[in-house]
Amino acid sequence: MAIETNLTPERRKSMLADGAWNDMLLTDYLDEAATAAATRPAIVTYRMVDGSHASLTYAELSDWVTRIAAGLAGLGVGKGEVVSCQLPNWWQMTALHLACIRIGAVLNPLMPIFREHELRFMLAQAESKVFVVPGVFRGFDHAAMARGLKTELPNLEQVLVVDGQDADSFESILLERAWEQETDTATLFSDRRPGGDDVVQLLYTSGTTGKPKGVMHTSNTLMSHIRPFATRLGLGNDDTVFMPSPLAHQLGFLYGLMLPIYLKATAVLQDTWKPAEAVDIIRAERPSLMLGSTPFLADIAEQAETHGPDLQSLKLFMCAGAPIPSPLVEKAARNLPTRIISAWGMTENGAVTTTRPGDDPSRAVHTDGLPLPFMELKVTDLEGNPLPPGEEGPLYVRGASLFVGYFKQPELYGVDAEGWFPTGDLARLDEQGYVRITGRSKDVVIRGGENIPIVDIENALYQHPAIQAVALVGRPDERLGERLCAYVALKEGHESLTLDEITAFLTERQVTRQYQPEFLEVLDELPRTPSGKIQKFKLREQTTQSTS
Numbered sequence: 262m263a264i265e266t267n268l269t270p271e272r273r274k275s276m277l278a279d280g281a282w283n284d285m286l287l288t289d290y291l292d293e294a295a296t297a298a299a300t301r302p303a304i305v306t307y308r309m310v311d312g313s314h315a316s317l318t319y320a321e322l323s324d325w326v327t328r329i330a331a332g333l334a335g336l337g338v339g340k341g342e343v344v345s346c347q348l349p350n351w352w353q354m355t356a357l358h359l360a361c362i363r364i365g366a367v368l369n370p371l372m373p374i375f376r377e378h379e380l381r382f383m384l385a386q387a388e389s390k391v392f393v394v395p396g397v398f399r400g401f402d403h404a405a406m407a408r409g410l411k412t413e414l415p416n417l418e419q420v421l422v423v424d425g426q427d428a429d430s431f432e433s434i435l436l437e438r439a440w441e442q443e444t445d446t447a448t449l450f451s452d453r454r455p456g457g458d459d460v461v462q463l464l465y466t467s468g469t470t471g472k473p474k475g476v477m478h479t480s481n482t483l484m485s486h487i488r489p490f491a492t493r494l495g496l497g498n499d500d501t502v503f504m505p506s507p508l509a510h511q512l513g514f515l516y517g518l519m520l521p522i523y524l525k526a527t528a529v530l531q532d533t534w535k536p537a538e539a540v541d542i543i544r545a546e547r548p549s550l551m552l553g554s555t556p557f558l559a560d561i562a563e564q565a566e567t568h569g570p571d572l573q574s575l576k577l578f579m580c581a582g583a584p585i586p587s588p589l590v591e592k593a594a595r596n597l598p599t600r601i602i603s604a605w606g607m608t609e610n611g612a613v614t615t616t617r618p619g620d621d622p623s624r625a626v627h628t629d630g631l632p633l634p635f636m637e638l639k640v641t642d643l644e645g646n647p648l649p650p651g652e653e654g655p656l657y658v659r660g661a662s663l664f665v666g667y668f669k670q671p672e673l674y675g676v677d678a679e680g681w682f683p684t685g686d687l688a689r690l691d692e693q694g695y696v697r698i699t700g701r702s703k704d705v706v707i708r709g710g711e712n713i714p715i716v717d718i719e720n721a722l723y724q725h726p727a728i729q730a731v732a733l734v735g736r737p738d739e740r741l742g743e744r745l746c747a748y749v750a751l752k753e754g755h756e757s758l759t760l761d762e763i764t765a766f767l768t769e770r771q772v773t774r775q776y777q778p779e780f781l782e783v784l785d786e787l788p789r790t791p792s793g794k795i796q797k798f799k800l801r802e803q804t805t806q807s808t809s
Contacts, residue, residue: 262341264367264460266477267666267674273458281635281661282481284457287519288326288362294525295323298498302527304352307542309533310399317352319525325356330363331440331449336419338390340365340453343463345389347371347380347407347509349398350530353423353431354508355518357393362461362480365453369463369475370509373398379473380410383465386475386669388416393431396424399533404429457481463668464511466608475668476608485661486611487515487523489634494577494602495618496550498525503548503575505531505539505557511608512581516552536560540568547574551599554582554793555589558601562593569596579604580625581612582793584698584716586723587626594622605629605698607684609664613638614696628695629688636660639681640690648689653699656688657681704797706735706743713745713776718767722747725766727755730787732795736780736804746804747778750786758783780804 276282294303299320307314317325338344344366348354354370361368369387371380373395384392392411394403404422408429411417421431455461457480465473504517508530521528529546531539534557543551551561558580565572575597581604590601603625606612614630624630632638639647640654648654659680667673676682687700699716706713715733722731730750735743751758760781767777782804788796 262339264341264477264668265666265671266458266460266479267671267676268458268479272680276481276485276635276661279635279661281485282457283484284481285484286362286455286457286461286480287484287522288359290523290525291319291323291326291359294319294522298525301498301525303521304355304528304530305546306350306352306530307532307538308351309531309535309538312538315352322352322356322359325436326359326363327441327446328439329356329435330360331444331446332435332438333360333366333391334364334449334453335440335443336391336434338364338366340455341367341459343367343369343387343389344391344393345369345371345384345387346393347373347375347403348393348395348423349373349532350504350508350513350517351395351423351532352530353393355522355528358462358518359522362455363450363453365455365459367460367463369465370514371465372507372509373403377406377410380406381413383473383475384410384414384417387463389414390416391419391421392417393421393423396422396426455480458665460665462514464514464608474670474673476664477666477668478664482662482664483515483519483611484523485635486633487519490515490612490615491520491524493615493617493633494550494579496520496524496526500524500550501527501529501546501548501574503529503531503539503543503546503551505534505551506553511606511611512552512554515611516550516579534560536564540564540571543574544571549574549576550579551575551577552579552581555580555585556793558585558593559589562589562597565593565596572597572599575599577602577618579612579615581606584629584720585626586720587623588724590622590626601625603629605696609682610636610658610660610662613658613660613662616695624695628691628697630696631694632660632696633662636662638688638690638694638696640688640696650690650692653687653689655702656684656686656696656698658684701797704734706733706745708735708738708741708743708745708775718745718772718776718778721767721770721772722749722763725758725763727751727758727762729753730795732787732797732800733778734797734800734804744779745777746780746782746800748782748784748787748800750784 303319303322305316358368394407407420423431460477462478506513579602604612604615616624616630729752736746738744788799
């Protein structure tokens with residue numbers, strides 16, 4: 262079954278000519294690693310529920326991938342068909358993706374926090390044939406939920422339960438049966454081998470603006486990002502990557518699943534984020550690279566206050582998803598040798614920009630980095646004309662790692678004839694080409710004709726000692742159009758916060774009065790996507806309802 266994409270022959274020709282695409286698959290890099298580094302640990306997984314951990318060498322991983330791939334084919338999974346999984350950071354997730362590539366199937370990773378409402382839509386649209394879930398994870402019975410969904414979805418033929426004890430056990434169906442001895446796997450894999458432009462990943466957007474869309478990536482779009490990313494950060498097979506972010510999110514998938522295999526390096530996976538346990542893992546495994554959003558960095562910097570000697574292996578920390586407050590960088594620098602790398606990207610691209618390890622540390626605070634090789638950015642006015650450095654406007658991206666369309670929604674692709682994709686972000690570029698994301702297009706708040714610099718004000722408020730998280734949105738106002746409302750969640754130990762206290766804090770920092778919030782709502786927690794991004798559209802709905 263061929264999946265329809267928006268990829269054009271002109272784009273392919275251009276990418277091949279530039280050397281950005283080479284049609285290599287992640288399984289090709291697995292084969293190289295299984296030969297050149299057979300006994301090296303490929304994946305070390307830590308489960309927080311019982312403190313257990315397990316390790317697979319590259320040779321062992323390759324063998325399991327062969328068996329799982331043959332098994333999936335034996336279960337009737339065809340080329341171009343979708344296998345969905347809702348797995349934590351366990352080795353089975355990596356093996357499943359590689360097995361899908363072996364037989365030309367498409368992996369659809371789904372965040373473990375999704376429940377029936379989200380899954381029903383995604384599994385139905387993807388027409389998933391197989392759904393792989395944990396038995397129980399974080400106290401929730403995923404197996405029971407998956408079996409219930411199977412009765413509703415006619416395309417879903419098989420549920421497989423990792424650590425399952427029943428007839429649908431992943432282990433009993435796929436791992437304990439020597440599928441590779443029942444078929445000619447060399448012929449199977451040769452006949453099913455996908456091309457570099459075939460879809461291998463279907464990943465639904467997190468939904469910061471509403472209903473999720475199925476982002477389609479090929480081996481070429483994914484690998485054309487991994488290679489220059491590794492080069493920019495100076496990574497090699499002697500590096501160990503620590504990944505506590507979910508593999509079902511693009512950050513975790515690219516850098517916790519794909520990057521280590523490309524490098525022939527070791528991936529260390531933590532299935533539930535627990536900072537104190539992360540210290541123990543880092544002490545034991547000595548990773549050189551860690552990746553995550555700002556809260557992960559904040560927690561590690563906090564742990565370093567008392568456990569600094571245990572964290573000295575961490576040479577690089579790539580932080581993405583939100584601006585990095587300068588006090589956090591300073592705090593991390595006091596006890597860690599870590600270079601903070603800021604980055605910006607999307608499910609549709611992976612990381613488009615990063616700072617460089619040799620950059621001045623201030624770059625990670627004040628910018629979101631430079632475009633990676635084979636990627637370009639432009640900032641325009643509302644008519645689409647490029648703006649000079651320093652001016653804010655809509656951000657566009659084009660290049661090798663740009664996705665090839667939204668699943669079954671080709672009309673939403675939005676890429677123009679020159680290859681530019683509208684990101685939905687507002688940004689400014691400096692003279693050296695570094696980008697600063699200043700907000701979302703819908704984040705603009707205009708008070709009495711004056712555009713309020715939302716990200717700057719949020720950054721200032723993040724320095725308030727009582728504020729754990731903050732989001733600013735516009736509240737409709739008949740006279741001024743909009744007035745600024747601050748939604749905040751407080752740090753542990755802080756019981757309350759008043760608007761007067763916020764006003765005094767911002768005034769002390771010489772923030773213009775017209776830019777300061779006029780309303781304050783304190784919530785237990787802010788609504789977030791599974792990847793941790795604040796869902797401002799929900800806050801806008803809430804503030805609109807409060808004025809109606």
